[in-house]
Amino acid sequence: MxxxxxxxxxxxxxxxxxxxxxxxxxxxxxxxxxxxxxxxxxxxxxxRSQQGVADEFRRGLRRSAPQLRQIEGVLRRAGVPEEVAALPLVESMYNSRAQSAVGAVGIWQLMPKVAKELGLRVQRGHDERRDNLRATRAAAKLLRRNFRLLHSWPLAITAYNHGAYGVQKATQDCGSDDLAYLIDHYKKTSWGFSSKNFYAEFLAAQALVHPAARRGAMR
Structure with a gap:
């Protein structure tokens, strides 16, 4: 490539x-x-490429298969494009037991404070971030909130990684809401490799999950 x-x-x-x-x-x-x-x-x-990622993606696809249609349905009913069901592949490889070093948990990798704000119970012994359907409803709320602020699904998805107000500031500083333009021209230190490449990683996951005819439909 x-x-x-x-x-x-x-x-x-x-x-x-x-x-x-x-x-x-x-x-x-x-x-x-x-x-x-x-x-x-x-x-x-x-x-960039990483050894073992292809195998991990295959495992993620196998984990997603039994629940993908349900996840898509939850997203669709919440007003989020069902193609966004590919995003947990980027976040966690659809591993409900995934936990990051900073405390993000579940297939959507929700942080404790955010999860609670979105209505999930986060307690020792009962963490709804590990309930894939409940976590999807919460993630859908967050994504819709991002979209209402940014008016673009590529930006809303990027904001899932970078933060909605961080992406909004990038659009204001650059005078553009075109993600490709922001990637090329926004120079703030926090706008690093992960933020710049998050949407591209999502598109790669989407290409694996969805037929070619459905790719690139989001605006």
């Missing part, structure tokens, strides 16, 4: 449909070839 991105940055002639899609995404609505080349080079530099 890194070689593909570098090749397209230097010679923007698509060899297949995947190349064409990458070029279109990079150019955005402007169709600016210079901007597209800059974004492709940046993406190639940010791209």
């Amino acid at each position: 890194q070689a593909r991105l570098q090749r397209l940055a230097e010679r923007p002639t698509p060899l297949d449909g995947a190349d064409a899609a990458l070029l279109q995404k990079a150019a955005g609505t402007t169709g600016d070839a210079t901007l597209a080349a800059q974004r492709l080079r940046g993406a190639a530099l940010r791209l």
Whole structure:
């Protein structure tokens, strides 16, 4: 993938449909070839791989399979695109027992304070963050809150990682609500690798979970 991105940055002639899609995404609505080349080079530099991730994703997909339709239904009824059911793959590989070093728990990796604000019980011996359906309802509330503030699902999903007000400040400082533009131009220290790449990681997970015809539908 890194070689593909570098090749397209230097010679923007698509060899297949995947190349064409990458070029279109990079150019955005402007169709600016210079901007597209800059974004492709940046993406190639940010791209990284980790040993064992493919195997862990396979395990995550197996864990998600029995409950995916239920999770999608909860999201849909809450007004969140059902494609967001892929997000727990990024957060926890759909492992309800997952717990981060800072205390985030469950498939949605909710922090204790946030979980309580969203209506979940977080007690010793009874932590509803490990109840996948209850946690999904809570995560859906948070995602809808992000969307109401930011008016964009790519931004709302990025805010799940970076924080809604942090993303809002990025849009205000840059004078743009285009995520690709923010990734290229917002320079605050807290806007680091994780925040810049979170939505791309989500799209990669979505591509594994959902058929190609349903990808890229969110705005």
